[in-house]
Each structure stands twice: as C-alpha cells, then as structure tokens.
Amino acid sequence: MHFTPPSSRRKWRTFATATLALGALVALAGCAAPSAEATSAFTDWDSVVSDAQGQTVNLWMYGGDEQGNSYVDDVLAPAAAAEGVTLNRVPIVDTKDALNRVLTELQAGRTADGSVDLVWVNGDNFRTGSEAGAWLCEWTPLLPNMRNVSATDPLLGSDFGTPVNGCEAPWNKAQFSVAYNSDVVADPPSTVAGILEWAASHPGRFTYPAPPDFTGSAFVRQVLYSVSGGYENVPAAYSAESFDQLTPDLYTALSDVAPSLWRGGDTYPADVDQLNQLYADGQIDMTLTYGPATLTRLVEDGTFPAATKVLSIAEGTLGNASFLAIPANAAHAAGAMVVANLALSVEQQVAKADPTRWGQFTALDVAALTPAERQQFADLPQSTVVPSFEVLSRNANPELSAEWVPAVNEGWRTRIPTR
Amino acid sequence: MLAVLLIVWFALPLVPLALWAFADRWSFPSAIPTVWGVDGLDAAIAAGGPAASGRSFLLGLTVALIATPIGALAARGLVAGWAPLPKILPVLLFAPVAIPPFAAVLGTNVLLLRAHVPPMLGLVVVLVAAAVPYTTFMLRTAYAAHDVGFEEEARTLGASAGQVLWRVHLPLMAPALARAAFLAFLVGWSDYLVTLIVGGGQFVTLPMITASLAAGIGNDSVVAVLSLTAVLPPLILLVLLARTGSHRRP
Amino acid sequence: MGSRGKRGMANPNPDPVNRLRGARLLLIVGMIPVVVVVVGGLGSTILQSIGLMPLVGPVRLSVDAYVSTAPALLSSIGTSLWIAAASTAVAIVLGATTAFVVVSGGRLGRIVGAIGAVTVSVPHLIGAATMGLLLADSGVLPRLLGIDATAWPALVAGPWWVAVIAEYAWKESAFIALVVAGTLLTRVAQFDEPAAMLGASRGARLRMVFLPLAAPALIVSATIVFIYTLGSYEVAWLLGRTYPEPLAVMAIRLFNDVSLSSRTESAAIAVLTVAISLAAVAVAAVAMRRSAVWR
Numbered sequence: 001m002h003f004t005p006p007s008s009r010r011k012w013r014t015f016a017t018a019t020l021a022l023g024a025l026v027a028l029a030g031c032a033a034p035s036a037e038a039t040s041a042f043t044d045w046d047s048v049v050s051d052a053q054g055q056t057v058n059l060w061m062y063g064g065d066e067q068g069n070s071y072v073d074d075v076l077a078p079a080a081a082a083e084g085v086t087l088n089r090v091p092i093v094d095t096k097d098a099l100n101r102v103l104t105e106l107q108a109g110r111t112a113d114g115s116v117d118l119v120w121v122n123g124d125n126f127r128t129g130s131e132a133g134a135w136l137c138e139w140t141p142l143l144p145n146m147r148n149v150s151a152t153d154p155l156l157g158s159d160f161g162t163p164v165n166g167c168e169a170p171w172n173k174a175q176f177s178v179a180y181n182s183d184v185v186a187d188p189p190s191t192v193a194g195i196l197e198w199a200a201s202h203p204g205r206f207t208y209p210a211p212p213d214f215t216g217s218a219f220v221r222q223v224l225y226s227v228s229g230g231y232e233n234v235p236a237a238y239s240a241e242s243f244d245q246l247t248p249d250l251y252t253a254l255s256d257v258a259p260s261l262w263r264g265g266d267t268y269p270a271d272v273d274q275l276n277q278l279y280a281d282g283q284i285d286m287t288l289t290y291g292p293a294t295l296t297r298l299v300e301d302g303t304f305p306a307a308t309k310v311l312s313i314a315e316g317t318l319g320n321a322s323f324l325a326i327p328a329n330a331a332h333a334a335g336a337m338v339v340a341n342l343a344l345s346v347e348q349q350v351a352k353a354d355p356t357r358w359g360q361f362t363a364l365d366v367a368a369l370t371p372a373e374r375q376q377f378a379d380l381p382q383s384t385v386v387p388s389f390e391v392l393s394r395n396a397n398p399e400l401s402a403e404w405v406p407a408v409n410e411g412w413r414t415r416i417p418t419r
Numbered sequence: 420m421l422a423v424l425l426i427v428w429f430a431l432p433l434v435p436l437a438l439w440a441f442a443d444r445w446s447f448p449s450a451i452p453t454v455w456g457v458d459g460l461d462a463a464i465a466a467g468g469p470a471a472s473g474r475s476f477l478l479g480l481t482v483a484l485i486a487t488p489i490g491a492l493a494a495r496g497l498v499a500g501w502a503p504l505p506k507i508l509p510v511l512l513f514a515p516v517a518i519p520p521f522a523a524v525l526g527t528n529v530l531l532l533r534a535h536v537p538p539m540l541g542l543v544v545v546l547v548a549a550a551v552p553y554t555t556f557m558l559r560t561a562y563a564a565h566d567v568g569f570e571e572e573a574r575t576l577g578a579s580a581g582q583v584l585w586r587v588h589l590p591l592m593a594p595a596l597a598r599a600a601f602l603a604f605l606v607g608w609s610d611y612l613v614t615l616i617v618g619g620g621q622f623v624t625l626p627m628i629t630a631s632l633a634a635g636i637g638n639d640s641v642v643a644v645l646s647l648t649a650v651l652p653p654l655i656l657l658v659l660l661a662r663t664g665s666h667r668r669p
Numbered sequence: 670m671g672s673r674g675k676r677g678m679a680n681p682n683p684d685p686v687n688r689l690r691g692a693r694l695l696l697i698v699g700m701i702p703v704v705v706v707v708v709g710g711l712g713s714t715i716l717q718s719i720g721l722m723p724l725v726g727p728v729r730l731s732v733d734a735y736v737s738t739a740p741a742l743l744s745s746i747g748t749s750l751w752i753a754a755a756s757t758a759v760a761i762v763l764g765a766t767t768a769f770v771v772v773s774g775g776r777l778g779r780i781v782g783a784i785g786a787v788t789v790s791v792p793h794l795i796g797a798a799t800m801g802l803l804l805a806d807s808g809v810l811p812r813l814l815g816i817d818a819t820a821w822p823a824l825v826a827g828p829w830w831v832a833v834i835a836e837y838a839w840k841e842s843a844f845i846a847l848v849v850a851g852t853l854l855t856r857v858a859q860f861d862e863p864a865a866m867l868g869a870s871r872g873a874r875l876r877m878v879f880l881p882l883a884a885p886a887l888i889v890s891a892t893i894v895f896i897y898t899l900g901s902y903e904v905a906w907l908l909g910r911t912y913p914e915p916l917a918v919m920a921i922r923l924f925n926d927v928s929l930s931s932r933t934e935s936a937a938i939a940v941l942t943v944a945i946s947l948a949a950v951a952v953a954a955v956a957m958r959r960s961a962v963w964r
Contacts, residue, residue: 017512058620063628064635066462090620091631096925101616103724104525108532115538124927131929132725204819210911212922242454267826267910274907276636279806282447283818294636302444303637372430406927415910422770422777425939429784432839435802435809436795445924486877489699496696501689503697510950511700514707517946519900519917522939524709526717530709540918548706551699556893560886580688601786602844602952609792630794639802646795652789654783667785 003144011178028142037414038111038328040139040337048142048313048334049083054345055335056086060098061120061326062092064273066067067297070359075351081343085335095125102134114329118336121168123160123214127402129325130162136315136326136333137167143337145344150365154398155321159238161402168323170338171361172352176218176317177292177394179385183307184285192226195286196253200260205285207269210417211409215228215272215288218318221400224250230315231397238403247408249417258419280304281405286311292392293359310386316395350376355383362389372376424659439643453662459640466628469644470653475608475625476652482607490554491592497555498562522614525537528617542618546610550603557602561595605653625649682699711943718936724929734937738923740823744913745938746945750832752905752915756837761836761891764845767881771850782850786845793836800836825908832908834910841894845887852886853879884960890912896946918944 027057042048044122055079063069077087092098099120105114121129129135149156149170156170157163160398178195180188184205189198199206227249237240258265262284269275272288279287280303287304289295296307298304324340326333342348344370351360368375382388440459442452493498494501497509504511515523524545531541573587589596611626629645632638710728716722720731771782791799803809805825806818824831864874902917914922916938923935 001963032620060620060731062634063631064633064638066466066632066635066638068643069466090615090623090842091627092620093630094925097612097615099455100525101619104528104616105532107724108529110532115621128929212926262825266823266828267912269826269907269912273634273636277805279449280636281805281818283805283807289804301637302446305447321560402927422775422781423767425763425767425770425781425786426777428839429767429781429788429843430797431810432799432803432836433787433791436799438809439802445925447807448812450809450815487802489696492692492696492699496692501693503693508700509954510947511707513892513896513947513950514711514943515703515944517896517900518707518710518714519902519920519939519942521921522714522936523706526711526713527706527709529713530705545706548702551703552893556889557848557851559890560848563885564852564882594850594854598847602789602847603756605790609790611792611794626792626794629792633794641722642795646791646799648704649792649795650787650790655789657781 009101011046020336027093033127038133038135039137040142040333042139042142042334042337045144046140048337051334052332052338055085055332056088057117057335057339058088058090058115059118059339060090060092060095060101060116063089063093065291065294065358067294067358068360071352075357076339076343076348079335079348080339083338083342083381085338087339089406093120095121098207099125099129099134102129102329103132103328104121105329106132111329113331115331116327117330117332118339119327120322121325122320124212124405126159126323126325130167134328135167136328136330137165138327139333139337140166140169140340142339143169143344145341147220148344148349148364148369150344153318155396156363159188160320160399161325161404164323166359168325169344170321171324171340171343172293172322173319173363173389173393174291174293174322174361174362175319175389175396176215176222177289177295177386177392178286178311178313178317179292179295180281180286180311181279181290181305181307182309183305188309188311191310192222192313192315194224195311196223196257199257202285203260204262204264204283206260207284209272209275210268210270211237211412212406213269213271215275215290217267217287217405217409218290220250220408221404222256222318222396222397223253223306224338224408225397226315227253234400236398236401238381238401238407243404243407243411248413249409250408254416255419257300265416265419268387276304277382287384291360292386293361296355296359299363308385310392312387312391314395317392318399319393319396320399338394346373346376350380353377354380355386356381359383359386365374394409426464436643436646439639440647442640442643445639448525457472457643460522462638462641463644463648466632466641466645468625468628468648470651471623471625471628472648473624475649478542478546478610478614478622478624479604479608479653481543481607483600484544484605486547486550486554486606487596487604489551489605490599491596493551494554494558494562497559498565512555515548516552516569524612524616531617538617538619538621540624542613545613547618549613552608553602553606554599557599558592558595561592561612565592601653601656604656608653609649684815696831699955714936714939714943716826717933720933724932726930734933735941738919738934738937739917741914742938745916745919746941748830748913749899749942750945752833752837753895755830755834756841757895757896758836759769759838759893760841760845760894761887763842763886764890765849765880765883767842767846768849768853768883769875771846772879785843785846788840789847791840793901794839794903794907796797796836796840797904800832800839801908804832804835826910828910830905830909833905836904836908837894837898841898845890845894848890849883849886853882881960885957888953888960892950895949899946899949900942916945 072089080087098116102114102116125267130311153174189195208219211217211220228234228246264272269278274360276287278284299306299308324343326336328333350365352360353362366374436532437450443456443458444454445452449564493502497505498561502508509604527545570587573583609626611630614622614624615627625645629642713722718734720729767781767785771778789934791837806821812822864878902921906918920935920938923931
C-alpha cells in the first residue's frame with residue numbers, strides 16, 4: 001500500500017515539472033516594463049461627465065485619519081452620488097500599497113481594467129509612480145473647477161520637485177510644522193538652528209523620525225537649508241558637487257546634536273506616528289508634522305498635551321500640497337475625474353477646511369474667488385491650536401528637486417545611526 | 420502556579436487593549452484611562468466594523484474549508500507514503516512560509532493578474548496556499564501519532580469507506596482537525612496584505628480597517644475595540660470545535 | 670497491511686488502488702495554490718533579483734543587486750538571526766510548557782488553553798502595537814508599576830530588541846502550544862494516565878511521556894516560527910531600532926524606496942532570506958529524522 005509504482009511516480013514528476021515550467025513561462029512573459037506615460041482619452045468635460053454616470057470610483061487612501069475618513073464618507077461621497085458617481089473608499093495603511101497594486105497590474109499587462117481609480121498621493125509615491133508611468137496625465141485641465149486654482153502656484157506646479165504635468169489634481173495644502181508643549185518648553189526656539197540648540201540644551205527631549213520617513217526626511221532638508229544659510233543657497237537642481245559641498249555641514253550638525261536626542265541618538269523613531277506617540281507619552285517635548293490639520297483633534301481628545309502649540313519659525317518652512325491622482329490603467333477614469341473636480345469645488349473645500357470636520361488647508365486660490373465664496377472661508381471657525389495657513393506659510397521654503405531626497409536620506413542612513 | 424504564570428504571560432500584553440477599548444481619554448501620565456466610555460465602540464461601528472467583520476469571517480471560513488481537507492490529504496499522504504514527490508513536497512509546503520510575504524504576494528499577483536484570475540478567486544488561492552502549510556504540518560504530526568488500527572478494524576467489520584471516514588476517522592482526528600481549521604481560519608481572518616493587493620481593495624475586511632486606523636495617532640481606542648472584536652469569533656469557533664471534538668473522543 | 674485487497678461480497682469497499690489514485694489526484698489539485706504562490710512569489714523574486722524582471726528600464730542579467738547589498742549584510746543577518754533564534758527559543762520553552770499544562774487538563778489548563786487561543790488570534794501588527802503600549806519607556810507597565818520613564822530599561826527600540834522578541838515569543842508560544850497540544854490531546858492520555866497510576870511524578874511524566882511524544886510537533890512548529898520570524902518585518906520595524914536593520918526590514922525599505930531600481934536589491938535580500946529559511950528547514954529535517962515517533 002505504501003508502494004507507488006515507478007510509472008505513476010514518473011508521471012507525477014512530469015506533471016509537477018510541467019506545472020513549474022508553465023508557471024515560470026507565465027512569470028517570464030510578465031517581464032515587459034510598463035509603457036511610458038498615459039494621457040487621457042477625453043477632450044471635453046461633457047463627455048467625461050456622461051461617461052462617468054453610474055461608475056463606482058475606488059478611492060484608495062490612507063485610513064489612519066478618522067476625520068479624513070469621515071469627511072470622505074459623509075460629505076464627499078454623498079455629493080459624488082448626486083453627480084451620478086458612487087465613491088468607494090478603500091482604507092489603506094500606506095499609500096505605497098495603492099501604488100504597489102497599480103504597478104503589479106501594469107507589470108501584468110492589465111492596462112485598462114485597473115482596480116484603483118483614484119489615489120490620495122504626493123511626494124515620494126507620486127514620483128515613484130511617475131517613474132513607472134503609472135499615472136494618467138494631462139487630464140486636470142479638463143476639470144472646470146481647476147479655474148479656482150492658481151495656475152502659477154509653485155506648490156501645485158511641482159510635487160516635491162517632480163513636475164505635476166496634469167497627472168494629479170490638487171486637493172490640500174500643508175505646511176511643515178513643529179508642535180511643542182508650551183507647558184514644558186518655556187523658551188520656544190524661533191529658527192531651525194534654534195531647535196537644534198534647544199535639543200542640545202535639553203538632553204533626551206527631542207528627536208525626529210529616521211529618513212526615509214517622509215516627515216523625518218523633510219526635517220533633515222529643513223536643517224540643510226538652515227546650515228546652508230537659507231534655502232536660497234541650496235540649488236534646487238541636484239548635482240553631486242552641490243551635495244558634496246553642502247551636506248558635510250548638515251551631517252556634522254546632525255551628528256553633533258545626536259547625543260542630546262531621545263535615547264542619546266542611539267535610535268530614532270521609525271516613522272512620524274512613533275514620533276507622535278513619544279510626544280503623546282511625554283517622552284519628548286516637540287513633534288514634527290507635515291499635516292498640522294490633525295493637531296486640533298489630537299489636542300481636543302487628550303492624545304496630545306492641552307498646551308500644544310505650533311512653533312513659529314522665522315525663516316519659514318517647507319510647504320507642500322497633496323493631490324488626487326488617477327492611475328494610468330484606472331477602470332473608471334471618467335468617474336474619478338468627476339470626483340477630483342467635485343473635491344475642488346468651493347463647497348467641498350470649505351467643508352474640508354473646517355477644523356471640526358477635517359481642517360485641511362484649501363488648495364484653492366482664495367484671493368481669486370468671488371467675495372461670497374471668500375466669505376465662506378473667512379467664516380470658518382479658527383482652530384485653537386493651529387494658526388491659519390497665511391501665518392504658517394509665511395516665508396514658505398520651496399522644495400528641492402526630487403533627486404536631492406534619496407541622496408540626502410542615504411547620506412543620513414550611512415552616517416548618522418551608525419555613528 | 421505554572422498555569423497562573425502562563426495566564427499572566429498571555430494576558431499581560433492584552434491589558435493595554437482591554438483598557439484602551441473603554442477609554443474615551445487616556446492622557447499621559449495617568450496609569451489608567453482618564454475618562455472611561457464607549458467612544459471607541461461607536462467609532463468602530465462608524466468605521467464599518469460590523470460589516471467588515473462579516474466579510475472577514477466569510478473569508479476565514481472559506482480558507483478553513485478548503486485548506487483543512489487539503490492539509491489532511493497532504494498530511495495523510497506524507498505519513499502513509501503515497502504522496503507524490505515525498506522528498507520535495509515538504510519543502511514545497513514550507514516555502515510559502517519561507518518567502519517574505521511582500522515578495523510572495525506581489526510576485527504571485529503578477530501571475531494571477533496575467534492569467535485574468537478574478538480577484539476574489541485569486542485572494543482565496545493565495546490565502547489557501549498560505550494556510551496549507553499550517554494545516555498540513557498540524558495534521559502531519561497528528562497523523563504520525565494516529566493509529567490506523569481502528570480504521571482497519573472498522574473495515575474488517577464491514578464498514579463502508581464513507582462510514583469509516585465519518586464514524587471512525589473524523590472523530591479520532593477531530594481535535595487536530597479542529598485546530599488545523601482554526602489556524603487556517605486565522606490566515607483568512609487576520610490577513611491585510613493579500614486581501615488588499617490580490618483582492619484589489621474590493622473586499623474591505625476587519626484587518627484592513629484595523630490596520631489602517633492603527634497607522635495613525637490618536638486612534639488607540641477604536642483600534643483596541645476592533646482588535647478585541649477580532650479575537651472573539653476565533654475564540655468562539657475554537658470552543659465550538661473543541662466541544663464537538665471532545666464529545667466524540669473515544 | 671497485506672491482508673487488504675480482495676474481500677468478501679459483504680464488503681462494499683472500492684479497490685484501494687483506485688482510492689489511492691483518487692486521493693493522490695485530489696492532493697495534486699490541492700497543491701495548485703501552493704505551486705502558484707511558490708512559483709509566482711519565489712520565481713518572480715529570483716528573476717527580479719538578477720535583473721530579469723525590472724519594473725522600469727532594460728532587462729539585463731546581473732548580480733549587481735547581490736554585490737551592492739553585501740556590505741550591510743553581515744550585521745543584518747546577525748540581527749535577524751538573533752531575533753529569530755531568541756524568539757523561537759523562548760516560544761519553544763513557553764509553548765511546550767503551555768501545551769503540557771493544557772494537556773494535563775483541569776480548570777486552569779482550560780483557561781490557559783483559551784487565553785492561548787486568544788493570543789494566536791491577535792494579528793502580529795496589533796500584537797506589536799499593544800506590546801509597544803505595554804513596554805514603552807512610559808508605557809502601561811512602567812506607569813502601573815510607578816517606574817519613571819528614565820529608570821525603565823530600553824525594551825522598545827533598545828539594543829537587545831527585547832520588545833520585538835517578546836512580541837514574537839508571546840504570539841508564537843501560543844501557536845506552538847496550539848499545535849503541540851492538538852497533536853497530543855488524544856495521545857497523551859493513553860500513556861500519561863497509566864504512567865500517573867504507576868506513580869510517575871509530574872517531572873518524570875514530562876520527560877518520559879510528554880517530551881518524546883511532543884518532539885515532532887515541537888520541531889515542526891518551531892521551524893515555522895523561526896522562518897516566519899525571519900521573513901516578517903512589521904514587528905521589528907515598529908518595536909525595533911534604526912540600526913542595524915534586520916533583513917526583512919532592509920528588504921521592505923529598499924522595496925518601498927522612491928527609486929524603483931532599488932527593488933532588485935530588495936529582491937536579492939528576499940532571496941537570501943529564503944535561502945536561510947530553507948537551511949533552517951534542512952536542519953529541522955535532520956532533527957526530525959532523529960526523533961523516534963516520526964515515521
């Protein structure tokens with residue numbers, strides 16, 4: 001009974017070999033890299049709207065912000081339904097998950113029936129997607145509500161140094177901010193250099209997330225501007241010469257301050273969430289954020305100390321915008337455009353900017369709106385924690401070109417934690 | 420004494436979850452929640468927790484129902500020696516555990532997408548593959564210890580194959596089968612990456628909601644409620660399975 | 670077993686050879702998902718690591734990815750092996766003890782079994798979150814014990830990866846207990862009760878009855894724990910430190926790098942991880958052959 005006749009054994013072996021070979025062939029056939037940038041097939045808005053009717057748009061978005069989730073579910077989705085589009089939010093841990101799904105689809109040659117229709121994206125992920133030709137491009141000029149957006153706004157023309165090229169529609173603006181506990185920090189610093197000095201004189205009470213974390217990497221670039229004597233002295237275009245010339249001071253400053261950081265600079269929080277947790281647990285007295293919108297709720301619900309305030313930085317900080325992008329292979333691109341357009345309407349942008357709702361700064365050019373529309377923004381309640389965008393974005397610093405980011409991150413990784 | 424220490428070992432890490440689930444506010448440096456309440460529960464319901472739990476349960480059940488019989492077949496085949504490729508099969512079965520999940524999932528997904536396998540079917544295929552190693556090895560050790568004598572005897576007494584399976588084999592194997600099914604259920608019940616990447620986001624499950632909320636600050640309460648929710652159904656399932664098992668034990 | 674085969678009229682059994690063929694065919698069909706995942710996952714990872722499956726750019730066979738990751742590998746391999754070995758060791762001891770208590774029965778044994786099952790049900794991501802809340806410098810445990818954050822040892826993100834190992838050991842000891850107890854529940858009673866009646870002490874029963882019977886399940890489940898711990902990254906990423914990086918953390922960081930070309934390096938590390946895992950499987954197979962109960 002335990003004996004298998006040789007003939008049948010050979011048969012199974014053949015079968016298994018055939019399966020393996022077949023699988024390998026199919027995998028090999030998938031080698032072709034995705035084609036270059038896809039452009040929208042639509043030429044006018046009316047055909048987009050008629051095409052969009054009845055479509056279900058899958059919006060993949062980071063789900064760690066309850067206010068953002070409920071804004072999309074309770075405000076944006078009903079408005080989209082009124083325009084004939086069902087909006088389905090897919091909660092994800094990290095925007096990279098959405099990008100990875102799209103890249104796998106493209107890698108498998110699925111170029112028209114993708115499962116991701118819309119992604120909340122900016123920065124690294126947008127750049128990675130652009131590199132792979134993963135975004136649908138040149139579609140934002142079709143959106144009627146793009147007229148509410150400034151055509152010359154540098155924050156919206158390039159996304160962390162990667163040209164936008166109509167591959168994503170603006171959604172929110174944000175400003176790199178430093179929050180601190182004003183009960184403990186009696187002498188709040190007013191410059192980036194001042195923050196490092198404060199850290200040095202208060203051992204263990206400051207740290208930043210390890211690059212390549214988005215926020216940690218932004219902080220390191222802020223320090224680069226500071227040690228270089230201002231962003232004006234750092235050429236936006238990357239070159240090895242500029243890197244070699246400017247970064248030694250950066251890494252010296254960071255390794256000098258390291259022994260005074262949390263845990264003596266022996267380790268760093270892996271991401272901004274961990275940094276926030278340390279701040280919430282009273283282990284450090286300052287935290288960094290690229291999305292100050294969330295601070296209001298975190299103070300209100302007692303996660304952060306009640307005395308949390310936003311540092312005012314004299315030389316200004318990095319500004320950025322976040323966008324809605326449509327993958328090149330989205331199955332419901334028309335519906336996605338309708339949602340992106342809707343998200344840019346004054347009504348939606350006002351609702352989203354309400355600190356009790358979500359508190360995201362508007363991407364619209366408020367000065368160019370009608371007086372009645374401007375009034376809607378002016379009537380919004382003020383956050384008790386976060387200053388207005390006008391105050392925060394004073395002296396806003398431009399971003400470096402995208403090539404700088406991996407170079408600075410890699411330089412940090414090889415020099416600072418191995419110290 | 421030993422048992423008490425083990426209870427502490429297993430229960431202690433659950434303490435923050437249990438406390439957070441009923442904390443409306445828990446500010447530093449208080450050792451216990453500063454305001455008790457059920458905000459977390461409300462938020463969990465608002466986040467779609469109940470429907471997502473239903474979907475996860477369905478997924479876990481599907482995976483268990485497919486992966487347990489496959490595991491039983493493979494285990495029996497390996498123990499009895501009639502399994503094909505007896506040298507390669509165990510390595511093949513270890514491989515899904517050995518390949519780092521992100522590599523396995525993304526690579527497999529290219530294959531599935533290329534072959535136009537529907538996302539839901541692909542999802543089940545990948546999760547079954549992830550569960551089969553657990554069911555097989557769970558059952559393999561059980562079959563290795565299993566005495567086929569009872570079945571032989573039943574057959575000699577004239578029982579049909581079906582009777583032997585249902586009346587003798589399954590009752591004897593019930594505890595091990597129940598545990599194997601439980602492990603397979605958990606693979607589907609607690610998966611995030613495969614459900615999202617292979618399932619294409621169409622099927623929003625409990626781990627997707629929980630993990631995405633856990634990625635943000637200030638959500639501890641809702642995450643705790645969702646996590647405790649995630650613990651209950653498997654536990655109920657295990658108790659039920661254990662009960663059927665123990666009744667039939669000869 | 671040779672007496673099987675032709676039987677009298679009263680026996681409706683189908684031909685056993687046919688039955689076996691059917692079972693074997695079913696098994697092959699059942700293995701299809703596993704083959705798909707192994708071929709798809711491992712195949713594409715290997716192809717990617719040698720430059721044959723780039724997301725962007727030309728297809729070019731090279732071992733660059735292996736060469737360029739080499740300098741950092743030694744410390745990463747060391748860190749990964751430390752975490753996996755320590756987690757597995759603690760999980761084996763506590764898992765086997767738990768299984769012994771569960772199999773021995775009694776009310777406490779049932780409670781231990783139930784709470785162990787709860788632990789198995791907690792996803793690792795949540796396990797890491799709750800372990801972080803418990804063990805952080807100003808976490809729940811130091812707060813409850815009234816110990817100041819500055820006096821609390823660096824368990825989370827500390828030099829010995831204690832919180833990471835604690836999380837893996839916690840979850841995986843429950844897993845090992847489940848597997849081992851599941852195998853033994855029907856079995857041990859047959860041997861244990863007579864041994865107890867013959868006056869064997871608890872320690873003697875553990876050594877003479879329980880451990881020999883548990884060895885195969887213990888070896889298999891420990892191997893699964895080891896290779897799982899080696900390949901997964903979330904816990905080490907959430908509760909670990911910036912440097913040195915475990916293999917899986919390095920792989921995921923390179924995989925998610927802004928530059929898509931880093932994915933070849935990520936794939937190379939994944940292949941290396943699989944190789945180490947398979948070496949561990951080979952060691953386990955040798956250990957298994959030595960264990961008496963295994964066929």
